[in-house]
Every structure is written in structure tokens, then in C-alpha cells.
Amino acid sequence: MNKKSLLNADNKDILIVDDTPDNLRFLATILSEQGYSVRKALDGHMAITACENLLPDLILLDILMPEIDGYAVCQLLKSNEHTRKIPVIFLSAIDDILDKVKAFEVGGVDYITKPFQAAEVLIRVKNQISLRTAEQKILNLNIELEKRVQERTLQLELANQELKRELCERQQLQSQLLYRALHDPLTNLSNRTLFMERLDDALKLTQITSDYQFAVLFLDGDRFKIINDSLGHLVGDELLIEIGNRLQTLMGDRDILARLGGDEFAIFVDKVKDISDAQNFADQILQEFSYPFKLSRAEVFISASIGIVLGNINYNNPQELLRDADTAMYHAKSQGKSRYCVFTHDMYQQAIKLLQLENDLKRAIERQEFIVYYQPIVSLSTGKISGFEALVRWQHPTLGMVFPGEFIPVAEETGLIAAIDTWVLQTACRQLRNWQEQKVIDEDVSISVNLSVRLFSQPNLLAIIAQAWREIQLKPQNLKLEITESAIMENSQAAAVILQQLRECKIELSIDDFGTGYSSLSYLHRFPVNILKIDQCFINSLNQNPRNTGLIATIINLAHTSEMKAIAEGIETPEKLAQLRDLGCDFGQGYLFSKPLAAKSIEDLLASNPQW
Ligand code: C2E
Ligand code: MG
Ligand code: MG
Numbered sequence: 001m002n003k004k005s006l007l008n009a010d011n012k013d014i015l016i017v018d019d020t021p022d023n024l025r026f027l028a029t030i031l032s033e034q035g036y037s038v039r040k041a042l043d044g045h046m047a048i049t050a051c052e053n054l055l056p057d058l059i060l061l062d063i064l065m066p067e068i069d070g071y072a073v074c075q076l077l078k079s080n081e082h083t084r085k086i087p088v089i090f091l092s093a094i095d096d097i098l099d100k101v102k103a104f105e106v107g108g109v110d111y112i113t114k115p116f117q118a119a120e121v122l123i124r125v126k127n128q129i130s131l132r133t134a135e136q137k138i139l140n141l142n143i144e145l146e147k148r149v150q151e152r153t154l155q156l157e158l159a160n161q162e163l164k165r166e167l168c169e170r171q172q173l174q175s176q177l178l179y180r181a182l183h184d185p186l187t188n189l190s191n192r193t194l195f196m197e198r199l200d201d202a203l204k205l206t207q208i209t210s211d212y213q214f215a216v217l218f219l220d221g222d223r224f225k226i227i228n229d230s231l232g233h234l235v236g237d238e239l240l241i242e243i244g245n246r247l248q249t250l251m252g253d254r255d256i257l258a259r260l261g262g263d264e265f266a267i268f269v270d271k272v273k274d275i276s277d278a279q280n281f282a283d284q285i286l287q288e289f290s291y292p293f294k295l296s297r298a299e300v301f302i303s304a305s306i307g308i309v310l311g312n313i314n315y316n317n318p319q320e321l322l323r324d325a326d327t328a329m330y331h332a333k334s335q336g337k338s339r340y341c342v343f344t345h346d347m348y349q350q351a352i353k354l355l356q357l358e359n360d361l362k363r364a365i366e367r368q369e370f371i372v373y374y375q376p377i378v379s380l381s382t383g384k385i386s387g388f389e390a391l392v393r394w395q396h397p398t399l400g401m402v403f404p405g406e407f408i409p410v411a412e413e414t415g416l417i418a419a420i421d422t423w424v425l426q427t428a429c430r431q432l433r434n435w436q437e438q439k440v441i442d443e444d445v446s447i448s449v450n451l452s453v454r455l456f457s458q459p460n461l462l463a464i465i466a467q468a469w470r471e472i473q474l475k476p477q478n479l480k481l482e483i484t485e486s487a488i489m490e491n492s493q494a495a496a497v498i499l500q501q502l503r504e505c506k507i508e509l510s511i512d513d514f515g516t517g518y519s520s521l522s523y524l525h526r527f528p529v530n531i532l533k534i535d536q537c538f539i540n541s542l543n544q545n546p547r548n549t550g551l552i553a554t555i556i557n558l559a560h561t562s563e564m565k566a567i568a569e570g571i572e573t574p575e576k577l578a579q580l581r582d583l584g585c586d587f588g589q590g591y592l593f594s595k596p597l598a599a600k601s602i603e604d605l606l607a608s609n610p611q612w
Helices: 003-009 021-033 044-053 070-079 097-105 118-182 192-208 224-231 233-248 275-288 318-334 345-366 404-414 417-438 453-457 461-471 485-490 492-505 536-540 546-561 574-583 599-607
Strands: 013-017 037-041 058-062 088-092 110-113 214-221 256-261 264-269 304-311 340-342 370-379 385-396 400-402 446-450 479-484 508-514 531-534 565-568
Touching (some): 013 021, 021 118, 070 097, 088 118, 233 275, 264 275, 304 318, 318 345, 370 417, 370 446, 404 417, 417 446, 485 508, 546 574
Parallel strands (some): 013 058
Antiparallel strands (some): 214 304
């Protein structure tokens, strides 16, 4: 017996079933020699009992046996779950084709005919054992594979769960980021981006639903800055949150409230029949603003101005809608605040005009389109010119001469006024110096220059102005500055600093349009004022209204008792001149003497040595 065959047969258990002891013996011998472990059974019952005790790897089964033949044994084994896999090789002397077929039908795997050839038996046994071993291996591999698949499935499932969790986290983060991108962090209301998206959706709806209309309300707090500046930003923030809360109570299910920034809110009112719906809504809002806002540290009243526009098929994009609502809101402000205005096309034209003016104004400085006109100020005691007021004009390339009333407010709003006023001051001072050098005026003739309210928020500006004036080498009494009462009152702290600087430079100060501004006169004692310019409106109605005569007399008196001078503006007739002289007014200015003129025309006027 060689080593290889021993290894092959090792541990393989073969059950031989035959009622002929010789056969049993023969087969047992040749198989044992090959290293198989062999068990023997003389009939079918013994065979089945042997299988129940220990499963053999192969059964050699005789067909013809008493009591129960090989086929029946095989069928019994095959019908039992436990034993059905055992390969069965039938042994028989019968070499009949039908029986062989039957042998395979009942589950046999092979067939050996008697008398046995040892070599044939061994090769057939070996084949079946190999097959069985291979089958077993495949089975084991399958089990192993199954196990691995299960493990991998579990791993995959875990990985999948992890992935789902990460995905969920990422989605949460994403929605948080999205929320932040579309909401105002202070009030949690929609922000401009989200609001615009909603407007866009609504506009699309107007294109497909013919009778669908909505309204956009643009709301801005009135004088919010004062609350912020005086009570602090924390209170300001709290107020904004409260405003948001209060507005929210008025919103319908499909309405949208957004904070656009600062104290600006926008409201989308869904499905309005006509403008009256939106107006009613605005009325409710104004009503809500009539109650105080109770904040943690203060109770605050604030009003709001609202612009209304109807969203319908006429609009193409949300920006236009918001722009028009904004324009209407500005209109509401200019009408006196705490009200609403419905947008009209005129407002748009006006806004465009203003915008154009603003743009042109920016370029006007570079392109030197400004020109200074001079209006004589006449001493009423001598009747001679004692000074000039410098009044700026804008020579617009297409609009022609533009007067300050039209562009000064725009210049103030945009901050361009500083550059304009500085330029006027330098030009007027240079012109006066020029006239002095030409000896067309006396040394004591002065120039008055208007200073805007806005300049008072730039404390160092006056230092720059004073420096320019010194460079031109004018005497302090040659320059007078005109400011309005409101300039002083609205910026009293800054004004105090600037006026102090003025006093140090010995430059005189006039209060322009006196009598039209604040009723409080207390500032006259606090600030170094030298001249009161009585506003034209008092002079205009001098003849018609005796009360005005009394008022003018009072102002002149006030000036004189406080060591100031009085100038009457807007004198147009000799009668008024005479009256003002009677009242003891010091100086006069008006069309009666001369309209504001360009420098060259002033020189012609001076050449005629006028006296009134
Ligand atoms: P204001 O300083 O009160 O100037 C007097 C205004 O009254 C001038 O108008 C002048 O032309 C006009 N006026 C003078 N006499 C008469 C008269 O007899 N009858 C009538 N009806 N009007 C008369 P103007 O030049 O249009 O200036 C208007 C305002 O613009 C000025 O009022 C002043 O507040 C402002 N302004 C003018 N130039 C400047 C400037 O360079 N800077 C600043 N910040 N404001 C300026
Ligand atoms: Mg003036
Ligand atoms: Mg005036």
C-alpha cells in the first residue's frame, strides 16, 4: 500500500452491505488495504442502524437481499434528511439495463457488477469518495461564503447606517446654513434674499393667473437713529425685535414679513383685490405703531413710514417692485413721516431725476461746472455796498443754470456738500482778494459764505477752511459765515466746537433765515453769533401784515440788545427799504439793490459806484 493511497482513503468510512459473507470479506479486504475504514452489514436493517449510529462516507449496497432489498434500503436512506446525502453504489450480479435505471432512480450514484474486479471496485469507490469530498468542500466553501456574505452584509449595513447618519447630519447642517443664509439673525425673520425669491414666485403667478395681485409694503422706522444713538444699540436691537413681533401679529398665513436691514422691513401681502386692501393693511400697521414698545429698560414710541406698491403683471422683476415701494416710502417720509404713500409713476420719474442729478453732481465737481454768483449786501445807513453773499450756481451741460435750492439738498444727502462748500469758500475769498487788489472795493468790504448743516459733523473741516482762507490772506473781518438755526440746534455739540474755532479765527457768524427755525433763542447766548439775517418771508409780507412789522422790529431789537447786527433779506421795493430803514435795520439784501450776479457783472455794478 503506498503512502498516497493511504492519505487519499484516510478517515473515509465505508459501509458494505451484502448478505453474502464472502463478498463482504473480499470487499472489506481490498478497501482496508487502501486505508479506508470499513464497516459491514449483512442486511438492510443492519445497514440503516449502522447509518443512524455514524454516517458513513459511502455505502456499497447489494441489491438482492432477503426481507428488504437494496432499492428499498436506498429509498429509506434518501427519504431521511439525515442520511440522504450519503452516496450509494449498488452491488449486483444482475446485469440488466432496467435494474441499473432503477438503481439510479432510487438515488444510487454508481453500479458495480459481480463478480467484482478489485481494480474496478477501487476506482469506482475512489471516484465517489473524491466526488463526495469535493461536494463536501463545495458545501463547506458555500457555508464559509455564506458566513462571509453575512459578515460583509452586516459590515455594509453598519457602514450604511453610518453613512445615513452622516448624511442626516450633513442635511441638518445644510438646512441650518440655508436657514442662516435666508434669515435675519436678529429677528429671525426672512431676509432680503428670501423675500426677493418669494416676490419672484408671486410675480410668476401673476403671469399665469390673470386676476392675481399682491402688495408690497416697504416700512422704515422714523428717527430710529435717534433711539439707537441715545439709548444704545442693545435697546435699538430689542426695539427691532419687538417691531418684528408686533408686525408678525398682523400677517396672514401666506403673507411674508422680512427685515431688509437697519430699521427697514418689507411685507408681502398675498392676494389683494385692489389698492384699498393694501391701504387698510398699512392703516393697521400705523395703528400698531401708535402704542409704545415696552422694552426691558425703556418704553419707546416710534412711528413708521410706509411705501406701498401693487404687484401685478406690469412688473417683470422683484427688484423693480421693491425699488418702487422704497420710493413710495421715501415720499411718505418727505410728506412728514408716520404715514403711508402709494407708489405712482410720477414718484418714479422724480426719483430718476434725482438719481440723475446725483450722478451729474458727482461729476460736476471734477468738471468744474459750479460758478459763484455774488449778491451785494448794502449798509442801510450809508446806502453803499458793505459786502457780498456768495451764492453757488451749477451750470449743467444740458439743463442750463441749476439753482442751489434744487441741488444743495441732494449734495447734503450724498455728502458732496463738503467739497462744494469748500470750493465756494475758496473761490469767493480769492475773488474778494482779487477785487481788493484791483481796488474796486474798499478793504473792509466782506464776503458771506453759506455753510451747510452737514459740515458740522466734520469737526476738522473748518480748520481746513480756515487754512485756505489764511493762505489767500484775507483779514478775519472780510469773511462771514452763514449757517441756519437748525445747523446749530441739530448738531449742538459739534457746532460748539466749530463755533469756538471760528471765534478763535475771529470770523463772524450770521444766522441765516432767522425766524423760520427753532423757537428757542437760548442758543444766541451760548454761541458767538454776530449777525441775524431776517428771513425773506417776514420782509415779503411787510406791507400787508402789521404784525410782521412788529416781529421785524423785535428781531432788530433783539440783535441790538445782544450786540448783534440785523440784515433784512429779500428787499424788492423802495417802500420796504424805507420801512426797514425806519426800523433801524443795519443791512439789506435783495433784488431792489441787485440780483446775485457773476463776478464780471459785479465789477460793472461797482464801476457805477451805486448808492441806494
Ligand atoms: P440764502 O442763503 O438765504 O440766500 C438768499 C437767497 O435768496 C438766494 O437764493 C438769493 O438769490 C435769494 N434772494 C436774494 N434777494 C432776493 C429777493 O429780493 N427776492 C427773492 N425772491 N429772492 C432773493 P439762491 O441763490 O437760490 O440760494 C438759495 C439758498 O441756497 C441760499 O439761501 C442758501 O441757503 C443756499 N446756498 C446758496 N449757495 C450756497 C452754498 O455755496 N453753500 C450752501 N451750503 N448753501 C448755499
Ligand atoms: Mg445765506
Ligand atoms: Mg437766507
